[in-house]
Amino acid sequence: MSTLDHYVEILKKGNIKVTQQRIDILKYLDSHLSHPTAEEIFLSLKKTHPALSKTTVYNSLDVLRKHGIITTLTITENELRYDFKTKMHHHFLCKKCGQIIDIDISCPNIEKISKFGHRVDEVHGYFKGICKNCLDQGRGKNKSQSLT
Amino acid sequence: MSTLDHYVEILKKGNIKVTQQRIDILKYLDSHLSHPTAEEIFLSLKKTHPALSKTTVYNSLDVLRKHGIITTLTITENELRYDFKTKMHHHFLCKKCGQIIDIDISCPNIEKISKFGHRVDEVHGYFKGICKNCLDQGRGKNKSQSLT
């Protein structure tokens, strides 16, 4: 969550033409770190920007990704997800509530891969299971905690 | 690569009805550890079994997966990939030649996730970059090595 100028700066620094659509998408991703899909981003932004095209969302996300400003996750099966956080981290997908949680750990395996002779550009660490919240609820300890 | 009886045994052990289609799919996955897509499996099996339906391939893969006989990979963006190898291992996707290589290492991070309170059922470790073969070719050391 930052001032709009912050997103303008990010775009200018990458020599990306500054448009309202791109600012909106960046702002959305920065304030929704839940790894949304293109569809979710589109539907949300369309509320306050009815003329927005889904193609623009896809195009903008591609541009941002190619410039390393955002990253993508292939953790779910049918759609790509987007992440404003680019620092290497892991993810946990809860198969019950569906949320994708950031896990701030690094990967100690990169060096091993390099020893095989491959050049590693990206590291993706995903875990799937049941999150703490869902486990607690399943045990009857319903503390009426929100899952959104 | 095993005798057909082996795949029959696998199905029977899982209380899965034995059909020629399921045997064929299992055999294909066992002898093609390249993490094929449903489409690739379908096209290859259709050659010797022209009546095969793509729906059957999807259904069978789902059944096999639900019984833990095969696993799935979401490493590429547009399609699911299937793996006969269920023992926990990592993967490396070469962005040049497209092949997905098995990396036989384990994940030292599982315990950390458990400490967060989540229950971990699946571990997915993916790396992306340029594989050794492609790197060597790029350096002009073309030893005419096959990439298939």
Add this chain to the structure above:
DNA sequence: ATATCAAATTGTAATTAATACAATTTAATA
């Protein structure tokens, strides 16, 4: 060996994420 029947297969249609493309608009520069 044969009849039975739930389950599997098939073929087609529907859904959905993503991409292609031509017309229009706009951000950046002069």
Add this chain to the structure above:
DNA sequence: TATTAAATTGTATTAATTACAATTTGATAT
């Protein structure tokens, strides 16, 4: 303010996956 390359829009298309009804078949009991 005029210019222009790039971005946006809307629509059409592609491609992976799922839904579903009709048909076939594997396993069981007779």
